[in-house]
Amino acid sequence: QVQVVESGGGLGQPGGSLRLSCAASTGTFGHYRMGWYRQTPAKEREFVAAVSWTGETTFYGDFVEGRFTIHRDNAKNTVYLQMNSLKPEDTAVYYCNTYPTILLEWGQGTQVTISS
Numbered sequence: 590q591v592q593v594v595e596s597g598g599g600l601g602q603p604g605g606s607l608r609l610s611c612a613a614s615t616g617t618f619g620h621y622r623m624g625w626y627r628q629t630p631a632k633e634r635e636f637v638a639a640v641s642w643t644g645e646t647t648f649y650g651d652f653v654e655g656r657f658t659i660h661r662d663n664a665k666n667t668v669y670l671q672m673n674s675l676k677p678e679d680t681a682v683y684y685c686n687t688y689p690t691i692l693l694e695w696g697q698g699t700q701v702t703i704s705s
Contacts, residue, residue, distance in 0.1 A: 590615075590616065590693065590694065591613050591615060591616035591617065591618065591619075591693055592613070592615045592616070592696070593611055593612070593613060593614070593684075593685050593693060593694075593695075594611070594612050594613075594696055594697075595609060595610070595611050595683060595684060595685055595696050595697065595698050595699040596609070596610050596612070596699055597609040597610045597699055598682075598683060598699030598700045598701040598702075599700075599702070600702045600703075600704065601675050601701070601702070601703050602675075602703065602704070602705055603675060603676060603677060603703055603704075603705055604674060604675065605675050605703070606671070606672060606673045606674075607675065607701060608669060608670070608671050608672070609669065609670040609672065609683055609699055610667055610668070611623070611625070611667065611668040611669075611685030611696075612665070612666060612667045613666040613667075617663075617666050618642075618661075618663070618668070619642075620642040621642065621687045621692065622639050622641050622642065622687060622688045623639065623640055623661060623668045623685060623686070623687060623688060624638060624639035624640075624648075624659075624685065624686060624687065624688030624689070625638045625639070625659060625668070625670045625683055625684070625685050626683070626684045626685070626686060627679075627681035627682065627683045627684070627701075628681055628684070629680065629681045629682070634684070635650065636650050636688075637649070637650050637653065637657065637670070637683070638650065638653060638658075638659040639659065639688035639689070640659045640660060640661050640668065642661075642663070644660055644661050644663075647659055647660075648688070652678075656672065656673050656674040656675075657670060657671065657672045657673070658670070658671040658673075659671075670683070675701075675703045676703060677703045677704060677705075678703075679703050680701060680702050681700075681701060682698040682699065682700050683698055683700075683701055684696060684698040
């Protein structure tokens, strides 16, 4: 089964940017739509963004409000999430998986902390 590895998180400031990456450490993402999700201790895991296999179609959670961009490089089996205009409420562990149905084992995620 495909295993995912998320990276790129870290400590950022409000208004700043981070770029997350999700790579397939084994196998490929194939023709799946891929998505980013996030979770905090106080909330259930929520949908952030998704991209079709071709990259032509994207989906975003309502809270994104144009701040994030998802794209993928199928040659590298990697999905990216460019996050701009970050807010403290974006603090969470970010995960990637298939979308809309979760088909892969969850990875460890990457922690994003936004604080001044």
